[in-house]
Amino acid sequence: MDISKLTDVKKVDLCKKYFLIGACFLPLVWVVNTFWFFSDAFCKPINCHRRQIRKYVIGSIIGSVFWVILLSSWEIFFQYYRAQGLVWTDYLTFVFPSGRV
């Protein structure tokens, strides 16, 4: 989809939809939303529609950063304890490594 051909109203609508979809535990949609509408939000002259887009993009950025921090923390935490072969980490493991704990 080439969003440059969309009107500002439709862009706001699309950006809002993506923001709301991302809020359903889909951080990658927020990331896409951020990249997709970043130039409209911050690199073009401001108007009332772009102000709304900016609001959703900032929300998407915050949400994405939150998820990045959350997932990274979980990954570090899980891998640290998984390497010790604990019961709960084994329970959450999909494939056990062969020849390694």
Next chain:
Amino acid sequence: MKSWLAIVLLIGGVRCDGFSDQVFKTLYIGEGNACYRTFNKTHEFGCQATKENENGLIVRIDKQEDFENLESCWRALYPAFNGKFWALLPVNLIGRNTISLLKSSECLAGVILYNSPQPQHPEEEITSASHDADCPNAASDYYFQNKKEEYCERKINSGGSITRDGLMRTDWRIQMVFIDKSDDLSVIERCHSLFNIPKENGTTGYPYCGMSFRLANMAAGNSEICNRRGKSEAKLFQANFDSGEVPQICGAMHSDNIFAFPTPIPSSRSNETMNSSKYMMITSRMDSFGMIPEISVGEVSVLTSIISVIAAARSMGTQLEKWQKASNESNKNVFFAFFNGESLDYIGSGAAAYQMGKDIFPQRKIRPDIVRIHPIHANEIDYVLEVQQIGVSKGRKYYVHVDGERYDKNKTSTNKLMDRIERGLRSHGFDLEKLTDSGTRVPPASWHSFAKADPTVQSLLIAPFKEEYEYRRINSILDKNQWTNDEKEKAIQEIEAVATSILAASADYVGLETDDVVAKVDKALIATLFDCLIVSNFWFDCDFMKKLDGDRYHKLFNSYGFNEKSTYISMETHTAFPTVLHWLTIFALGSDKETLNVKSETSCSHLGEFQAMYTYTWQPSPYTGNFSCLKSSIGKKVMVSPAVDPYTPEEEMNTRYSTWMESVYVIESVNLYLMEDTSFEYTMLIIAVLSALLSMFAVGRCSESTFIVDEGEPAAEGGEPL
């Protein structure tokens, strides 16, 4: 057609199968001939292939001085080589002063072990080779568990152990492979001598003879982790696409234990309460281990003691009526127990003690259609009479070990039994020292399992050592003695003396007069068993064992382990020794007096149906080779340590029972190949790329006419006659 051809060529080209035999000289390595991973509750031990230790240049370590090269990583000999090395090393060079070098070397990929052509006698100081630890194992010793002493307060093997905590408990960074076949060994030696020996001017250069080997274990960590991961409930999401089942990554070490009851124990048709009997358990361990387990024979660790017990059992078996009558009158019984897995924290005796506590020993399953044998409890066992390390005494002296505290509570009867043991030994010219001080501790023995289960079980351990082992090769690859004729004769005398003392003590226990007839041991049988089990290369090489086999063995077993002479327990009961010992026990205690009219194997097996106490075995006599139906009360039971037995409901992993497990592994063949300098590989790669480019250009410029050589063909295609 062309597309099919292209696919075939593509697959053939990718697999490169056609070239491997031109690049590598492959030597097949049988399972069990390499070091692999084992576990206890807290640690992993053994070897594992990694990217760093698969490939290496072959070097030789033939003598002690060659270890200096290991320290310098052979840089003086191979200055241009920066990779790792596979060291060709005779087994007897693994010792106290070399083990740290092998463990710490940064440039060693692995060692290729082989039996030295000049074996060293165990008496030589340098050959301390025991893979056991200096001290009794804290995980299984009765005294540590009851906080009666600190770890390593009492040393028992400091003269023989290679490392303080035992070589079996070493986690190696390197790999180890044992070359058994002399042809394979000579191929490696030839490869080394052709390419890796420095020239006369002291220099070496590419190409070198290299080797690759890989043994990949499935499991890691410790027995608790690998045991858990082998269960279906270990993971939230099971994704086993191949079979739908959880793949086995490790297994508990377990094998058959043999129990033989010369005198029948009480039994009944119902669950009525029966009068309890008292028992003396005559025991000997039937397993040993080494770094390469499947080549660990355990001559002194296992076999000599087993022979003495078998000889005593045979003597008892020839006069069973006398023994049975005496037992019935005194309500005291003796029985023989050959425990497996004793060298690995008492797997067999631990399981037996556990079963005694659960009323399921010796009869595990109670069926309404067969009689119920009165379960034996640990508190009914008066004595555990064990023999160890027979045949290697210094001088002509033996020792009997008791637990000082328990002895003090029941001196009279124990003294009487020890007197009988002494008389038995003295009748063959051996002395006995009784270690009965109140602080006396029992060395590692099966008694510890039963001592933990009941406070009254007493120990009578007959052995040729006092406080520390004299023999320096207990539980090792090198527990293969170089018997001189004199040593062999003395060993046979010791076995005979110990067998006599077992008989004398047993007779006294059940209330039988220890006359000459009762205590007569068949010396010829001992000599035969010594030749068959110790001197022969395999269990069924001698005439006696061949006749005992009666062509049954190879019909029953065809697996790799059944062709190795080993007493290692393993996780798959893949060793022949339990079967060998089972047949020998049936020969010793079985009788055909009541079954002379049975003339076929089928009728013999029918007799055993619905029997709880007795078994009927169609077995040949080792003297004549003639089959007969032998009645005996001998059971061969697979026993798994309760700590790792999936059928043990309420027990969890603990330190009371053995937790030894073994990883499932994939073993690849040894590949010998020529190593070239890295620059050579780059040159060849550039040539290959250039060749490919040239080929593409050449083919790209071609047309159909390029390949028409015959000048007549275009004309023919034009319709002109040829």
